[in-house]
Amino acid sequence: MLVPTIGVEVHVELKSKAKVYSHAKNAFSNEPNTNVEVIDLGYPGTLPKLNKEVINMALKAALACHCKINQVMHFDRKNYFYPDLPKGYQITQQETPIGYDGYLEIEVDGYTKKIGIERIHIEEDTCKSIHSLNGTLLNFNRAGVPLIEIVSKPEIANDKEAVAYLETLREIMLYLGISDVKIEEGSMRCDANVSLKEEESNQFGTKVEIKNIGSISYVGTSIRYEINRQAEMLKRGEKVHEETRRFDDKTNTTILMRMKETGNDYRYFPEPDLPYVTISDEWIQETLDSLPVLPAALRKSYREAGINENNIKTLIANIDLSMFLERIKERCNPVVAANILTGDLLSYLNKNSMTLDDLNLNPDYFTSFIDLLASGELSSKQGKELLPVFLEKKESPKKLAKLLGMEQIQDTDALLLMVKKVIEANPSSIEDYKKGLDRATKYLMGQIMKESRGQANPQIVSKLLVEELEKY
Amino acid sequence: MTNYLSKSIKELHELLKSKSIKPIDLVEEAFAKIEEHDYHAFITLNKEEALKEAKELENLEVDNLLFGIPIAIKDNIVTKNLRTTCASHMLDDFDPIYDATVIKKIKERHMIIIGKTNMDEFAMGSTGETSYFPYAVNPWNETKVPGGSSSGSAAAVSGRLVSLALGSDTGGSIRQPSSFCGLVGLKPTYGRVSRYGLIAFASSLDQIGPMTQNVEDNAILLEAISGSDENDLTSSDTPVGHYIDALGKDVCGLKIAVPNYYMSDTVDREVKHKVEEVIALLEKAGCVIDYIDIPYLEYAIPLYQIIALGEASSNLARFDGIKFGHVTDEFSDLEELYKKSRAEGFGREVKRRIMIGSYVLSGENANIYYHKALVLRNEMTKAFREVFTKYDLIIGPTNTNVAYDFGVKSDDALKSFYDDLLTIPVNMAGLPGMSLPIGFNHEHLPIGMHIISSYFMEEKIYTLASYIEKELKLDLDPKGGRTC
Numbered sequence: 025m026l027v028p029t030i031g032v033e034v035h036v037e038l039k040s041k042a043k044v045y046s047h048a049k050n051a052f053s054n055e056p057n058t059n060v061e062v063i064d065l066g067y068p069g070t071l072p073k074l075n076k077e078v079i080n081m082a083l084k085a086a087l088a089c090h091c092k093i094n095q096v097m098h099f100d101r102k103n104y105f106y107p108d109l110p111k112g113y114q115i116t117q118q119e120t121p122i123g124y125d126g127y128l129e130i131e132v133d134g135y136t137k138k139i140g141i142e143r144i145h146i147e148e149d150t151c152k153s154i155h156s157l158n159g160t161l162l163n164f165n166r167a168g169v170p171l172i173e174i175v176s177k178p179e180i181a182n183d184k185e186a187v188a189y190l191e192t193l194r195e196i197m198l199y200l201g202i203s204d205v206k207i208e209e210g211s212m213r214c215d216a217n218v219s220l221k222e223e224e225s226n227q228f229g230t231k232v233e234i235k236n237i238g239s240i241s242y243v244g245t246s247i248r249y250e251i252n253r254q255a256e257m258l259k260r261g262e263k264v265h266e267e268t269r270r271f272d273d274k275t276n277t278t279i280l281m282r283m284k285e286t287g288n289d290y291r292y293f294p295e296p297d298l299p300y301v302t303i304s305d306e307w308i309q310e311t312l313d314s315l316p317v318l319p320a321a322l323r324k325s326y327r328e329a330g331i332n333e334n335n336i337k338t339l340i341a342n343i344d345l346s347m348f349l350e351r352i353k354e355r356c357n358p359v360v361a362a363n364i365l366t367g368d369l370l371s372y373l374n375k376n377s378m379t380l381d382d383l384n385l386n387p388d389y390f391t392s393f394i395d396l397l398a399s400g401e402l403s404s405k406q407g408k409e410l411l412p413v414f415l416e417k418k419e420s421p422k423k424l425a426k427l428l429g430m431e432q433i434q435d436t437d438a439l440l441l442m443v444k445k446v447i448e449a450n451p452s453s454i455e456d457y458k459k460g461l462d463r464a465t466k467y468l469m470g471q472i473m474k475e476s477r478g479q480a481n482p483q484i485v486s487k488l489l490v491e492e493l494e495k496y
Numbered sequence: 497m498t499n500y501l502s503k504s505i506k507e508l509h510e511l512l513k514s515k516s517i518k519p520i521d522l523v524e525e526a527f528a529k530i531e532e533h534d535y536h537a538f539i540t541l542n543k544e545e546a547l548k549e550a551k552e553l554e555n556l557e558v559d560n561l562l563f564g565i566p567i568a569i570k571d572n573i574v575t576k577n578l579r580t581t582c583a584s585h586m587l588d589d590f591d592p593i594y595d596a597t598v599i600k601k602i603k604e605r606h607m608i609i610i611g612k613t614n615m616d617e618f619a620m621g622s623t624g625e626t627s628y629f630p631y632a633v634n635p636w637n638e639t640k641v642p643g644g645s646s647s648g649s650a651a652a653v654s655g656r657l658v659s660l661a662l663g664s665d666t667g668g669s670i671r672q673p674s675s676f677c678g679l680v681g682l683k684p685t686y687g688r689v690s691r692y693g694l695i696a697f698a699s700s701l702d703q704i705g706p707m708t709q710n711v712e713d714n715a716i717l718l719e720a721i722s723g724s725d726e727n728d729l730t731s732s733d734t735p736v737g738h739y740i741d742a743l744g745k746d747v748c749g750l751k752i753a754v755p756n757y758y759m760s761d762t763v764d765r766e767v768k769h770k771v772e773e774v775i776a777l778l779e780k781a782g783c784v785i786d787y788i789d790i791p792y793l794e795y796a797i798p799l800y801q802i803i804a805l806g807e808a809s810s811n812l813a814r815f816d817g818i819k820f821g822h823v824t825d826e827f828s829d830l831e832e833l834y835k836k837s838r839a840e841g842f843g844r845e846v847k848r849r850i851m852i853g854s855y856v857l858s859g860e861n862a863n864i865y866y867h868k869a870l871v872l873r874n875e876m877t878k879a880f881r882e883v884f885t886k887y888d889l890i891i892g893p894t895n896t897n898v899a900y901d902f903g904v905k906s907d908d909a910l911k912s913f914y915d916d917l918l919t920i921p922v923n924m925a926g927l928p929g930m931s932l933p934i935g936f937n938h939e940h941l942p943i944g945m946h947i948i949s950s951y952f953m954e955e956k957i958y959t960l961a962s963y964i965e966k967e968l969k970l971d972l973d974p975k976g977g978r979t980c
Contacts, residue, residue, distance in 0.1 A: 062594055066814045068587070069574040069596060069693040071728050103810050103857070105834055112813020291857035293866055296700035296807060299729050 026220045026258065028251045029228055030180035031142075032189060032243070035171050036203045037149065037211040038081045044148050044170035045072035045115060052152070056163040064167045066110030071297045078146060078170040079122070079301065081202040083311050085172055086123025086144045088196050088318060094120040095303045099146075099295040104288075107160060108150040110167055118292045121145035122303075128196070129320060130188040139189050140177030147171050178217070178228070183244040183251070190214060190240045195319040198343055207239050214243050218250045220258060229254075230264040234278055237271045246271040246278050253278065322346055329358040338366040344380040345370065348387070356391040357398040364394065368411050389414060393421040400483050403473070406430045432481040436488070439472075439480055443488045446471045457493045465489060497532070498525045502656040502973050505561055505713045512558050519564030519608060520550040522659075526566045526610045529657050535642075536632040537652035539571050540579045541611040549608050561716050562605040568652040568661040571612040572619055573704065574693040575599050578609070582695050583627040584617045586821045586841030596693020597728065598662060598704050598721045605720055610658050614648030617843045618812065619669055619697045621645050622915040623905060626845040631902075634677055635974040636941055640899035643673030643915075649707050650677040654974060660708040660717055664694055666701045667800050668895075668919025671931035674707055675944025676899035678933045678972045680714045680961065681707045683919075685952050686926030687732035689718075690725035696811040698804035699730075701923040709972060711932070711961045715739035718954065734952045742955035743962040748782030750960065751887045757793045758892030758918055758946070766937040767893045771945055774934050775891070777967055778960075790883055792876040796920040797913050799876070802856045802869040803924075809853030815841060877925040884950035889960055892918060894931040894944035918946060928954050932961045933972055942972070 043050050046063035063070045086093060100118040123144035130137055149169040154161040174193065180186050194212060197203045205212040214237050219229035232250060237243045249271075254264050269278040319340050326336045339346040345365045352361060373380065393414060396402040402410065402425060410430060414421040425431060433439060446468055447454065456464035465486075472485050500508060500522055511517045523546050530538065546566070553564050569575060572582045574592035576599075581587045595603070602609070616626040624631045624647025632647040634640040635655040642651045646663030650673035653661045663670040665683035674681025682705045689704045696702060706717035719740070724733040754775065759768060779785055817823045817837025824836035842850070856865040883890060895915060905915070922929040928951070931944035945964070949956045 065819060067593070068580075068590070068695045068814065068820065069592070069594075071692055071699075071730075073727070074729060101810050103813060105813065105816060107816075107818050107830065110814065110819060112816060113810050289858050291810070291854060291862070293806060293810070293857055293862065294870075296698075297696075297730060 025223045026255055027223045028182060028247075029178045029219045029221060030182070030186055030247060031178040031217040032176045032180060032186055033215040033217070034174045034176075034190070034193060035213040036085070036174065036197050036205060038078055038170040038172060038202050039204060039211075040075055040077040040081060040170055042075050042077070043168035044075050044078045044146065045168050047073065048168065050169055052163075052165045052169060054165060056161075056165060058165065060164040060167070064110070064164050066112070072115060072295070074298055074301070075170065079303075080311065081170075081200075082122045082144065082146045082172050083303065083308070084200050084202055084315060085174070085197065086126065087308070087312055088200055088315060089123065089126040089128055089141050089144060089174070089193075091123030091126030091141060091144055093123055093303055093308055095305075095308075096120070096300055097122055097303065098300045099298045100292045101295050103291040106150070108153045108162060108167075110151065110164070114148060114150070115295050115298070116147035117145035119294070128189060128192050130185060130192050132184050132188045137185065139185070140179050142175040142177050144172055144174050147173060178219075183247040186216060186247050187240055187244040190243055192319070194240070195340060199316055199318050201316070214240070216243055216247055216250075218247055218254065220251065220254045220264070230266050232264065232266070232278075233268045233284075235268055235270055235281065238273060242271050242273055245276055249276060250278050317350065322350075326358075326362070329353065329362075331359055331362040335362045335366045338370065342366075342370065348380060348385070352387050352391050352394075355387075356394040360398045361390075361394045364397070364407070364411070368408060372412060372415065383415060384418075385415070386418065389418075389421055396421060396425065400481065401425075401432055402430060403478055403482060405478055429479070431479065433476055433479050434481050434484065436484060439476075439484055440488055440492075442472055442475050442480065443485065443492050446475060447489075447492055454493065454496050458496070465493070468493075497528055499656065501525055501529070501566065501659055502709065503659075504710055505565060505659060505716050508565060508659065509558070509561050509563070512564050518550070519553045520547065522564065522566050523547055523550040523608055523610070526658055529655070530610075533655070534657065535635055535638070535651040535655050536630045537613055537648040537655065537657060538568070538611040539581055539583060539614050539627075539629050539648065542578055542609050543611075545578070546608050546610055549606075553606055553608075556606065560605050562602070562607050562720055565607050565660070566610045566658045567602060567607045568610050568613045568649055568658040569599070570646050570649050570661070570663050571615055572664055572695045572697075573598060573662060574695065575609065575612065578612065580612060580695070581628070582618045583615045583629055584842065584846070585628045586815050586838075587695075588628065588822070590820055592693075594693065597690035597725045599693060601721050601723075602662075610652075613646070613652055613661060616645035616647065616669075617846050618695070618808070619645040619664060619666055619702075620808070620845050620849050622668065622672055622913075623902070624648070624651075624673075625902065626843055628843060634899050634941075636678060636899065637939065639901060640941065641676065641902055643676035643899060645669040646673050646681075646707065650674060650679060650681075653677070653679055653707050653709060656709075656973060660706060660713055662704055662717075662721070663707045664697075664702055664704050665919075665923065666697045666703075666804060667913075667923055668916040670705045670707055671894050671919050671929060671944070671946065672915055674931040675894035675933070676942065678942030678970075678974070679707050679709065680711050680930065680932055680965075681705065682714055682718060682930045682954070682957070683922065683928060684718060684722065684954060685732070685928040686923075687730055688722050688734075688736075688928070688952065688954070690723070690728040690731045692725055692727035696807075698807040699811060700807060701804055703923075711958060711965045712740065712743055714930075714961075715743060715958050732952070737952075737955050739954060739958050742958040744966075745959040745962075747778065747960055747963045750778075750783045750889060750956075752778065752783050752785050752960075753788045753790075753883055753887040753890045754785060754892055755790045755793060755890060756787055757790065759787070762896050762917070763893055764897045764937075767895070767897060767943050770935045770937075770943045771891070771893050774945055774964055774968075777964070781963065786887070788883065791879050792872060793921050795872055795876070796917060796924065799869050799873055799924055800913065800916065800920045801852060802865045803873060805849045805853035806857045806866050807853070809850045809857065812842075812846070812850055817841070873924050876921060880921070880925040880927060881950075888949070888953075888956050890946075890948040891960075892946050894918065894946040898937050898939075898941040898943055922946075922948055927951060928957060930957045930961055932964060933970055934964065934968060935970065
C-alpha cells in the first residue's frame, strides 16, 4: 500500500522593532522604500549588524518547539542572483541553526502525535518585487526583515496532521508574541513536501514541493490533491518527477511551476562579516523562565476547569481573551467566565469592531458580573441586557443591575403568590405534571418569569413550584 | 616649487602651528606636484573641495598633529560625494552617499583629502596593472611596478605628492607596494581598524592601514584611524595604543624569530643580504634572534586562492547591473542584463578570481577546498600563536624581490600571487605586519623588511622599526629632481 511522507517548511516573519542586520525600522507596510538603510541596499562597503532582539525571539521559538540549541552559532551566506536580493547573497544559518531536533505535539481526531522539527534558523527576507507592465518595482522595506524558518521532519502522515501541525505552530508563535503569523499578509509562509512510498519500503519516494500556499486549510487541500495525483501516476506506472508546484485555489489543484534542477548550488560559506554568537546557559534559562503560557498548557488547564471544547477552541484562537481569562480565572467561576468571553463579549467586540484592548475592561467589574450570573442573582437574559450597559458605562455591574431594576425578587411570600396564580391559570399543566411530563414545570417556570419581568429568583421559584404542584 | 610634503608630520605640525605655513600651502603644493608629474597615482582628484577646506581651516585652531595634513585615499574606501571606483569600469561613475568610518575619523582630525588613488581593480593584483585606468608607476624607476594593489597610494606618498595615504591589505596590498616604493606600510591587526566603508575584497582578510614616509608618521596615522566601530562587528574593542610612545624605546632583550621559510632560496640574494645586515645590527643592540620553523607557511598561496577568492566571488555579486555600477546598454532579459553588465564592467583578473572563487565554493568543492582551507587556516593561526608565546616579534623580508618591470607577471596568473608568499600568512592569522625600508639593491630600488607582532601589539613593531630607521638613516625621497 502507498503511504504519504509529508514535511512542512514554514517561514515566520518576526515582529522585532528593527530589521535583523540593520537598524532600519521593521515595518514593511509603511510607504515603500522608506525603512531603508545603506545596509539594506547592499550598498558597497557596508557591513551587517546583528539585532539581539531577533536572536531572543528565535531562541524563544526554538525553546517553545522543544529544540536543542546551538550555543555557539554563526551565520552563513547563501549565494544566488536575483533582483530582490540586493547583496547577491542572503545571510542565513546553514551549518548552525539556532535550534535543531525539536518537536511539536499535535491533536488530530482525538489522538495526539509528536511531529519532529528538524531545524529552526534565522535569516533575512528579500525585497518585495512588484511586477508591472512597465517592469519590476522593488520595495526595500522588506529587505532584511527577520524571518525564522521552521523545517519539520518528514513525519506528517496526512493532510489533517499537516493542518494540525501548522495550526499548533501558528498558535505557539502567536502566544510567544514574536510574530503576527498572518498567512494572507505574508508574515507566515508555508511550503509542503509530499512524496509517496510503499508502506513496507524504507526508501522515500520522489519529493514534490508545493510552494507558498495561501492558507492553512489550502495546505490540507493541496496535500490531499497531491497525494491523489501522485498515487494515480504511480498506479498508471508513471514516474513522479522532482518538481515545484503551486496551489491553485480556484480549481483546488496543484500546478507545475518548475522542474527541480539538479541540486541548486548556493555556494554556502560562513559569513565573515558577523562574529560567532554564544548563547550561554544563563541566556537559555532566562528565556525559558520568560516564556508565556503556551496553548498546550492552557488547553489542559481549561479542560481541567470543565470548560467545553468549543469554548476552549475559541479562547485559544483569541489570545487576548485567553490571556484575560488567565488573569481572572482564580477569582470567579471559569466556566461561566469562558461562556461570557467567547459568547456575548466576543460578539459585542465583533459587532463594534473592537479589540479587548480597546474596551479596557475592568477585571473587577467583570468578575463581579460573572459572580452575579454564577450565583443566579442575574438570569442569563438579564446578563445579556446588562453586559453592554456595564461595558459602556464602566461602572460596577451590581450598581447598574440595581439601577436597571434587575434586582431579583427573593421574597418567598411574594413569589408564592405568583406561583399560585400561574398554576391556577393553567390547569392543564397540573395534568401534565401528574403524567410526569417535564414540559409542565418548564412552561410554568416561563410564565412566572414573564409575570415577574424576569426578576424572580429562579432557584426559589423552582422549589416553590414543585412544592405547590405536589399538593394537587 | 616648495617641497614641504617630504617633511615629517611633526615638522609640518610645528610649521602650521607657528603659522609659518597654512594648510593651503600644502594643498597647493600637492596639486602643483600632481599637475607636474602624477605617476598616475590618482584616479580622482578632490581639488576644489580640498582647496575650500584648506581655506576654512585657516580660521580654526591647529588642534592635533594631523590638522591640515594632505592625505591620499585608496579608491576602494568610500568617500561621500567623491567618486569611488575601485579602479573598475564597474564603478567608474559611482559617487557614494556615505563616508567610511576611517574617512569620518580623518575628517574629524581636519586632514585634507587630495584624491582617490589608483589600485589594482577591486584590489586584485600586486602590480597596479589590473586597474581600469592608466596604471601607476614607481617613482624610484618608472619602468618598474609600484607594487599593488595599493599602487597609487604607494606612488603618491613615495613621490611626495602627499604626506601620507591609506591603503588596504588583503594578502600584502599595503606592505608589498610599501616595500617596492620605500615606504613604511602597516597592515594592522584584523579588527584594529574599522572596515565599514571599505569595498570588500575578502572580508575575513581585508584591513585598512597607513602608508607613510617614516615610522613616526605611521604611528600617528594608525592611532587616528583605529578603534572599535558599531558599524563593523569584526572591529575590536581592545583599547587603541598611543603608538607614538612606543617609538625610541629600548630594543635590548627583545626576542625575535626569523622563520627559515622567509630566508629560503626563493628570496632574492640582495634582499636576503640586507635583511641579514639588519639582523646583525639587532643582535648588536642586544636583541635575541632565533631562526625557527613555522609549520603550514608553505600553504599560504593555495589558502589565499581558496579563502580570499571564495569570499570575493560573493562580495562582488552585488555588482549586478541593478542597483549601482555599470549597466549594459541593451539586454532582452534578466540573465542577459546580469551577464552583459558583469562581463563589461569587470576586468580580466577580477573575472578570473570570481570564477575561481565560485568554483571552490561550488557543491562538493566546498568540502574539498573551502572547508579544508578553513581548517588549515586555523592551524596556521595556532602555529603563529605558539611562536608568540616565546617571541616578541617575527622578522624577515617583506617580499622575495624588489620592484620589477611592467608586464613580467601578467602572462602568468599564478606568478603574481607569489609576490604575496610572505605577506599572506599574516592576513590568514589576522596579525599586524609592517614593511619597513632597510636599503636599496644595486639598481637603487628599495628593499623592505617585514616586522610581525602578536595581536594588537603594534607598539612592539613601532619600537623595533623606529630603532632600525634611526640606525640606517636612509634617504627615502626618490626626489624626481626636486629640492626644497
